[in-house]
Amino acid sequence: MAQFRAKKLDLGCFVNIMNIRDHTKRKVFEAHEPERQALRYTIRNTSLPQRTRAQAQLQLSQMHCYTRPTQIRNRCIMGGKGRGVFREFRMARYQFRLNALAGNIPGVKKASW
Amino acid sequence: MAVPASRILDLLKLRASIFQTTFNPTGARLGNKILRQRLRGPALAAYYPRRTATFSDLRKLYPGFETYDEFEEDRLEGVMITKSRGKGAPKKKRTAAESKKFQGKKRR
Numbered sequence: 165m166a167q168f169r170a171k172k173l174d175l176g177c178f179v180n181i182m183n184i185r186d187h188t189k190r191k192v193f194e195a196h197e198p199e200r201q202a203l204r205y206t207i208r209n210t211s212l213p214q215r216t217r218a219q220a221q222l223q224l225s226q227m228h229c230y231t232r233p234t235q236i237r238n239r240c241i242m243g244g245k246g247r248g249v250f251r252e253f254r255m256a257r258y259q260f261r262l263n264a265l266a267g268n269i270p271g272v273k274k275a276s277w
Numbered sequence: 278m279a280v281p282a283s284r285i286l287d288l289l290k291l292r293a294s295i296f297q298t299t300f301n302p303t304g305a306r307l308g309n310k311i312l313r314q315r316l317r318g319p320a321l322a323a324y325y326p327r328r329t330a331t332f333s334d335l336r337k338l339y340p341g342f343e344t345y346d347e348f349e350e351d352r353l354e355g356v357m358i359t360k361s362r363g364k365g366a367p368k369k370k371r372t373a374a375e376s377k378k379f380q381g382k383k384r385r
Contacts, residue, residue: 176326187325194318201311208308236321254324 168192168230180244186237189230196231200224 168188173179175187206212206220229235238249240256248257253269264272286302293300299309332346359365370376 174328176328183325190322190324194322197316197318201314201316205308205311208306208311210306210308233317233321238324241325 165230168228177241178244182246183239183241183244186239189236192228192230193233193236196227197233200227200231203227 165185165188168191169184170188170191173184175183177183203220203224207217207224209217237246238251238254239246240249240259241254242259242263243256245256245259249255250257250260253260255263260269263269265274289302290300292298299307301307332344332349335342335344356365
């Protein structure tokens with residue numbers, strides 16, 4: 165993680181070690197995504213020789229875990245919570261409720277029908 | 278009427294060149310679906326809002342400029358209130374010995 169972390173913090177929202185790590189993972193994934201996709205293509209191409217495919221498999225498995233998209237988790241930008249986060253609002257349940265009742269989220273009001 | 282297979286293959290090849298699709302009559306797995314996927318790196322990386330100008334940046338750039346930072350002022354007021362009640366933060370221990378002085382004392 166130390167090799168990937170930015171020297172100057174560039175998060176504008178709630179700052180938490182978990183948020184920093186998630187942000188770092190996203191940036192690292194963005195940087196390495198083309199390489200990962202190229203390796204995946206080499207692995208799945210049956211017309212290439214077995215040796216290159218096996219080498220590509222090995223190389224993909226040896227890449228740093230921060231390059232993997234599965235490690236990325238949508239966190240709450242107000243509280244850093246990892247669970248119960250709405251995708252549209254990027255906030256967890258309680259923060260969403262607080263902000264919605266305060267009127268900070270446009271177009272959200274209490275439901276009644 | 279029996280059409281030779283080579284003619285059909287030529288037709289498929291021509292069709293692929295006209296409509297700019299791939300030509301794969303045997304259906305061999307070539308992994309082209311990976312190449313077709315759009316990259317989602319930039320979209321994922323833009324999840325957390327980036328840091329723009331802050332009060333500390335303003336204070337550094339323009340030393341004489343007076344700013345009123347609401348959150349900072351509220352925080353300092355809270356600190357002053359707790360200090361006036363006598364509940365402020367304890368004094369910082371200078372040496373390791375000072376910090377260990379009360380560690381072993383067990384409550385009876």
